[in-house]
Amino acid sequence: MTNLHFTKGHGTGNDFVLFSDPDGAIDLTPAQVAAIADRHFGVGGDGVLRAVRSTHIAEGAEALAEDDSAEWFMDYRNSDGSIAEMCGNGIRVFARYLIENGLATLEPGDTLAIGTRAGVRDVQRNLSGFQVDLGRWSLEGGEPLVRAKDLAVARPGLGINVGNPHVVVALASYDELESADLSYIPQLEPEALDGANVEFVVPADPMIKDGVGYIRMRVHERGSGETLSCGTGAAAAALATRHWAGAGAPNQWKVEVPGGTVGVRMFPTEDGEHVSLSGPADLVFEGELRF
Numbered sequence: 367m368t369n370l371h372f373t374k375g376h377g378t379g380n381d382f383v384l385f386s387d388p389d390g391a392i393d394l395t396p397a398q399v400a401a402i403a404d405r406h407f408g409v410g411g412d413g414v415l416r417a418v419r420s421t422h423i424a425e426g427a428e429a430l431a432e433d434d435s436a437e438w439f440m441d442y443r444n445s446d447g448s449i450a451e452m453c454g455n456g457i458r459v460f461a462r463y464l465i466e467n468g469l470a471t472l473e474p475g476d477t478l479a480i481g482t483r484a485g486v487r488d489v490q491r492n493l494s495g496f497q498v499d500l501g502r503w504s505l506e507g508g509e510p511l512v513r514a515k516d517l518a519v520a521r522p523g524l525g526i527n528v529g530n531p532h533v534v535v536a537l538a539s540y541d542e543l544e545s546a547d548l549s550y551i552p553q554l555e556p557e558a559l560d561g562a563n564v565e566f567v568v569p570a571d572p573m574i575k576d577g578v579g580y581i582r583m584r585v586h587e588r589g590s591g592e593t594l595s596c597g598t599g600a601a602a603a604a605l606a607t608r609h610w611a612g613a614g615a616p617n618q619w620k621v622e623v624p625g626g627t628v629g630v631r632m633f634p635t636e637d638g639e640h641v642s643l644s645g646p647a648d649l650v651f652e653g654e655l656r657f
């Protein structure tokens with residue numbers, strides 16, 4: 367029997383089970399991860415986050431080569447046990463977990479570098495909680511047709527990569543957004559894109575106020591199903607909406623999700639445009655798992 371001390375946390379309702387494994391001694395199988403994330407038979411969560419030293423996970427070597435201060439690596443698993451490259455809400459919660467457990471420090475104005483499978487991501491504190499630079503984004507995956515249950519017709523989406531793959535679809539109204547049944551995996555055409563995270567968005571009315579863009583979003587996440595929020599998805603949704611809005615569209619967005627609101631900002635850097643995500647990160651309880 368193994369005992370595992372865990373912390374439960376969330377960012378705008380996107381919830382995670384976190385545990386630390388500094389020396390990389392706990393190699394959970396996908397079935398064990400899925401059992402922990404199960405809302406009836408386990409702790410329950412959209413994802414499971416293992417805090418492992420970058421020196422003790424194979425993918426950590428790349429992270430350390432990119433930035434040798436990335437002491438900790440976020441080993442992210444979806445609730446079905448599958449691996450994902452990045453999690454925007456998860457990394458804010460992960461940063462708070464490291465800080466509150468004395469594994470890292472982060473003073474206002476400083477940066478905490480965290481290794482992920484999408485590369486090293488820099489986290490800072492800000493007024494809404496934490497902000498993470500999600501790095502360079504790209505249009506990727508074309509404009510697949512998206513079919514979801516209860517949507518009468520297939521809609522064209524836009525493929526966007528922010529470290530992990532997303533397809534963003536614009537819907538016609540809040541009613542359509544609220545009534546969409548996202549309990550089924552949306553079907554994408556071409557099928558090769560199946561498995562991306564899919565965001566459904568509707569602009570607010572007015573969409574732009576005082577230079578800030580406002581949209582509402584729901585998401586079906588790869589490997590986790592519908593969640594109350596997806597940070598990388600919110601970034602992809604804001605990027606897609608700005609793309610559709612054309613010249614003059616803002617570089618700062620507020621994305622309302624069922625679990626709250628997150629902020630997205632696009633900004634130029636020496637290696638191209640980056641996108642950042644900000645929002646709360648909450649730790650809600652701790653416990654002991656036996657398996």
Ligand SMILES: N[C@@H](CCC[C@H](N)C(=O)O)C(=O)O
Nearest residue numbers: 450453454455530596597598
């Ligand atoms: N909820 C996350 C994204 C988690 C990973 C995603 N399901 C994937 O498989 O890419 C976020 O906040 O970004």
